[in-house]
Structures are given as C-alpha cells and as structure tokens.
Amino acid sequence: MRRLLPAGADYLQWLGAAVLLALLTAAPAYAQDAEALKTRHAALTEQLDDNPFQRPLHLESRQTEDTLQGDIYAVIEQPYAVVGTALQGGEPWCDILILHLNVKSCRASSDPTGEVLRLHIGRKFEQALADAYLFEFAYRVATATPEFLQVLLEAKDGPLGTSRYRIKLEAVALDDRRSFLHLSYSYAYGMAARLATQGYLATLGRDKVGFSIVERSAEGQPVYIDGMRGVIExxxxxxxxxxxxxxxxxxEPPAEQFEKRLDHWQTAVEQYPAQLHELERDQYLSMKRKEIQRQQRSASDAANK
Structure with a gap:
C-alpha cells in the first residue's frame, strides 16, 4: 500500500532522498572499465585540485524537460582493495543510505530476481514507518574486477509521476593508497512532481541553493544555482x-563504526551550511540512533522468524 507523501518544507528533500542516488537510460555513457574512469580523472585534474569543497571533489548537474541528474567525482584516501570490497552488497549500502536525514529505514533482502533494498523515505524528523513512503531498489554489481567496480541501484517508478530512479557508483584504483569515485544520481519527473517542487521553491524553499556558481555579485561573492538543479546538487x-x-x-572496531559514520556525516554536512544545514547536531544524532536501532530490531525479528 502506498503511503502518505511528505508535505511542505520536507517535500523537496524527500523527493531527492527517494530518488536516492541515480542514472537514466537517456543519460550520457559512463565508464565501462578502469581505463575510461582513469581518463576522466586525468581530465578533471584542475577541478579536483582547486575547488571550494575542502576535498578533491568535482560536482556537475544538468536538467532537461523531464530529468534531473547530478554527478560527483572524487578522490578517496582509501586503497581500492578496501573500497572495491566495502561497496559491494546490499547491507553495506543500507548502512550508507540510512545516514541521509530523510531515509527512515533500509532493509536488504533477496528474491528470485536478485537483491532488493527496501527503503522508507520520509521527513526530516522522527517518523513512524507507516507514515513514510516505501521504495524498492534493485541492487546489482554490474562489474567487479581487481581495479574497477560498478554498482547499480534502480527503481522503476515512484510517487507524483517520478520514474527511472537509478544510482550508479563507479570506483577505480589510482595507486596503492587512493581510489577515484564517480557517483551519479538522477530521476525522471512528471508534471505533478514539477509543480510540487516549484511550489516549494517559490515559498519555503526560496532560499535553498546548490553548489554550482552561476555568477558573481558586484562584491565578488558567488551566486549559486537554485531551483531544481539546486535540489539534485x-x-x-x-x-x-x-x-x-x-x-x-x-x-574502527565494528562496534564503534555506527557512531563514527554518524559523526563523520554530520560534520561533513556542516562544512556546507548554506546548502545542507537542516538539523542541529544533537537533533540529527538522536533521530538517527533511534532509526538505526529500529532497523536493527527489524532485521533481528526477520532473522528469527
């Protein structure tokens, strides 16, 4: 049964979270092997070395008549031997996705067609799962070699005419201590989603911005992209x-990883307050601890049946 949709100021974040990290069939071609992704890394050398993100990262976005897409390219100070293994499997991805403030739960399971991630997407405060929206993402490892990984998460449709959700994560070894990641995230939207988003952006979300700099003010300050591209960014x-x-x-020791992840995500988000600040630190940590404990209880109950 479909659940009630988030309303008001939370709609825009909910829509982005529901899409979860994604790629469309109409999008440009992506790296199919290690060399292609390494070539992209070489082409972005200047952007990775000189940017406002406080990390070697480059972000791109685009909007067409019915699609939004965001792409991040980044260098990670982790060897591919770690990265390529850690980012495989539905359960690790649930541990990743639950960090987003709008993801209320994530459960990985298998069916005859493969592995599925069932996510409840809701608002930015504590919420019963019955009031959140259930999405099912098919998860698969498209490619896994000793130096290149490609992972896909896809869902066919969603509320308000949204469709073709996909996350694509690609990773390649750069050297014995660094990896290069490409995260692509996109979705298709219809008239209902367009109107709802535009309504939000014209009212409660009118001050929301993305990361791309479209111009400079007379004082030389950056003017950031807004609107629907700001959403995807x-x-x-x-x-x-x-x-x-x-x-x-x-x-970290396994028992300490959960708190470490929460701390790292919240600290990183607050490096970009103009774009990403939503909750105070204590609010976020309290909410996520409860949500993850609920998720763990659900997994334990399912295993004991």
Missing amino acids: RNTMRYYLAIEAYLSALS
Missing part, C-alpha cells in the same frame, strides 16, 4: 558524503 552531495562517512569508519 544538494542530494547528490548528501549521498556522496554518506559513502565517504561509511568508508572512513571501516578502520
């Missing part, structure tokens, strides 16, 4: 930071 960054937080916690 903010959520692409949120999910990239979740991947980064997950990888950063791998060196």
Whole structure:
C-alpha cells in the first residue's frame, strides 16, 4: 500500500532522498572499465585540485524537460582493495543510505530476481514507518574486477509521476593508497512532481541553493544555482558524503563504526551550511540512533522468524 507523501518544507528533500542516488537510460555513457574512469580523472585534474569543497571533489548537474541528474567525482584516501570490497552488497549500502536525514529505514533482502533494498523515505524528523513512503531498489554489481567496480541501484517508478530512479557508483584504483569515485544520481519527473517542487521553491524553499556558481555579485561573492538543479546538487552531495562517512569508519572496531559514520556525516554536512544545514547536531544524532536501532530490531525479528 502506498503511503502518505511528505508535505511542505520536507517535500523537496524527500523527493531527492527517494530518488536516492541515480542514472537514466537517456543519460550520457559512463565508464565501462578502469581505463575510461582513469581518463576522466586525468581530465578533471584542475577541478579536483582547486575547488571550494575542502576535498578533491568535482560536482556537475544538468536538467532537461523531464530529468534531473547530478554527478560527483572524487578522490578517496582509501586503497581500492578496501573500497572495491566495502561497496559491494546490499547491507553495506543500507548502512550508507540510512545516514541521509530523510531515509527512515533500509532493509536488504533477496528474491528470485536478485537483491532488493527496501527503503522508507520520509521527513526530516522522527517518523513512524507507516507514515513514510516505501521504495524498492534493485541492487546489482554490474562489474567487479581487481581495479574497477560498478554498482547499480534502480527503481522503476515512484510517487507524483517520478520514474527511472537509478544510482550508479563507479570506483577505480589510482595507486596503492587512493581510489577515484564517480557517483551519479538522477530521476525522471512528471508534471505533478514539477509543480510540487516549484511550489516549494517559490515559498519555503526560496532560499535553498546548490553548489554550482552561476555568477558573481558586484562584491565578488558567488551566486549559486537554485531551483531544481539546486535540489539534485544538494542530494547528490548528501549521498556522496554518506559513502565517504561509511568508508572512513571501516578502520574502527565494528562496534564503534555506527557512531563514527554518524559523526563523520554530520560534520561533513556542516562544512556546507548554506546548502545542507537542516538539523542541529544533537537533533540529527538522536533521530538517527533511534532509526538505526529500529532497523536493527527489524532485521533481528526477520532473522528469527
């Protein structure tokens, strides 16, 4: 049964979270092997070295008549031997996705067609799962070699005429201590979603901006992209930071990784307050601890049946 949709100021974040990190069939071609992704890394050398993100990262976005797409390219100070293994499997991806403030739960399971991630997407405060919206993403590893990984998460449709959700994550070894990641996130939207988003952007979300600089003010200050491209840029960054937080916690003892991930994500988000600040630190940590505990109880109950 479909659930009630988030309303008001939370709609825009909910829509981005529901799409979860994605790629359309109409999007440009992506790297199919290690050399192609390494070539892209070489082409972005200047952008990765000189940018406002406080990390070697480059973000792009685009909007067509019915699609939004965001792409992040970043260098990770982790060897591919760690990254390529850690980012495979539905359960690790649930540990990643739950960090987003609008993801209320994530459960990985298998059916005859393959592995599925069932996500409840809701609002930015504590919420019963019955009031959140259930999405099912097919998960698969498209390619996994000793130096190149490609992972896909796809869902056919969603509320308000949205469709063709996809996350694509690609990773390649750069050297024995660094990896290069490409996260692409997109979705298709119809008239209902367009109107709802535009209504939000004209009212409660009128001050929301993305990361791309479209011009400079008379005082030389950056003027950031807004509107629907701002939406896709903010959520692409949120999910990239979740991947980064997950990888950063791998060196901790297993019992401490959960808190490390939460701490890393919240700290990273607050580096970009104009774009990403939503909750105070204590609010976020309290909410996520409860949601993850609920998720763990659900997994335990399912295993004991």
